[in-house]
Amino acid sequence: MVIEHAPVISVSGLSKHFGALEVLRDISLDVAQGEVIAVLGTSGCGKSTLLNILSGLLRPDTGHLRLYGREASGFTDWRRIVYMFQEDRLLPWRSIWRNVAFGLEAGTLSRTQRRERALAALAQVGLAAFADAWPHQLSGGMRSRVALARSLVAEPGILLMDEPFSKLDPQTRSQMHAELLQLQRQHGMTVVFVTHDVEEAVVLSDRVIVLEPRPGRVRAQHVLDLPQPRLPTDPVVSERVRQLRLEL
Numbered sequence: 103m104v105i106e107h108a109p110v111i112s113v114s115g116l117s118k119h120f121g122a123l124e125v126l127r128d129i130s131l132d133v134a135q136g137e138v139i140a141v142l143g144t145s146g147c148g149k150s151t152l153l154n155i156l157s158g159l160l161r162p163d164t165g166h167l168r169l170y171g172r173e174a175s176g177f178t179d180w181r182r183i184v185y186m187f188q189e190d191r192l193l194p195w196r197s198i199w200r201n202v203a204f205g206l207e208a209g210t211l212s213r214t215q216r217r218e219r220a221l222a223a224l225a226q227v228g229l230a231a232f233a234d235a236w237p238h239q240l241s242g243g244m245r246s247r248v249a250l251a252r253s254l255v256a257e258p259g260i261l262l263m264d265e266p267f268s269k270l271d272p273q274t275r276s277q278m279h280a281e282l283l284q285l286q287r288q289h290g291m292t293v294v295f296v297t298h299d300v301e302e303a304v305v306l307s308d309r310v311i312v313l314e315p316r317p318g319r320v321r322a323q324h325v326l327d328l329p330q331p332r333l334p335t336d337p338v339v340s341e342r343v344r345q346l347r348l349e350l
């Protein structure tokens with residue numbers, strides 16, 4: 103879904119080195135509100151580094167990052183942006199609802215309100231019944247859903263994801279894809295995720311940004327105007343996957 107607005111994320115001329123290693127060179131990219139963007143590239147091409155910059159965790163050496171129309175250096179509303187990591191990062195000593203509510207603790211909500219919000223987020227991922235369970239009692243897919251609930255509980259405008267489903271088995275992964283898209287539509291969120299899985303990029307995204315390695319540069323952008331849901335077995339989908347694989 104693409105809503106025509108000023109970009110919520112705008113990157114221009116961005117570069118990043120780690121010591122002598124040039125990781126990103128002259129990256130420019132605009133993301134509209136409600137878009138789902140896949141950043142696709144081989145291992146080590148700088149995908150996570152780019153996401154770290156978009157999230158404010160890392161500063162670029164040169165170039166500009168604008169979020170909701172503001173230069174990142176003057177942007178203060180970082181709570182509108184949530185970062186979902188590759189690992190679920192659940193805290194083993196906290197019950198499920200308290201894991202989900204973790205990010206709300208810095209705010210002004212009471213414990214009861216935090217629990218209500220956490221329960222609502224858990225209900226959205228089908229895990230309301232597990233609110234008082236512990237992380238070790240959950241399967242990998244369930245833990246992944248909890249991580250998604252924890253990301254959604256703060257109602258972010260932008261969700262950044264670094265290969266969040268890469269550790270799941272293929273079937274659970276497809277379920278998570280469908281759930282993510284449903285939640286994304288409900289909330290109108292902008293999603294930017296990085297992956298080296300071409301099929302995942304084609305199934306989920308409105309647009310694929312292909313990064314070229316050493317140093318990471320934008321090689322191509324592809325708009326995927328295919329209807330949802332997209333099944334990997336659909337010939338139109340598998341043809342796009344085949345074409346994109348040739349580019350990597």
Ligand SMILES: Nc1ncnc2c1ncn2[C@@H]1O[C@H](COP(=O)(O)OP(=O)(O)OP(=O)(O)O)[C@@H](O)[C@H]1O
Nearest residue numbers: 120123125143144145146147148149150151152298
């Ligand atoms: N903090 C750091 N210090 C030094 N080098 C780093 C740092 N972070 C990343 N790198 C290097 O920068 C390059 C790009 O790393 P990055 O993690 O962004 O790639 P990636 O495309 O996300 O890889 P993968 O798909 O394997 O996760 C790699 O060569 C990596 O070793």
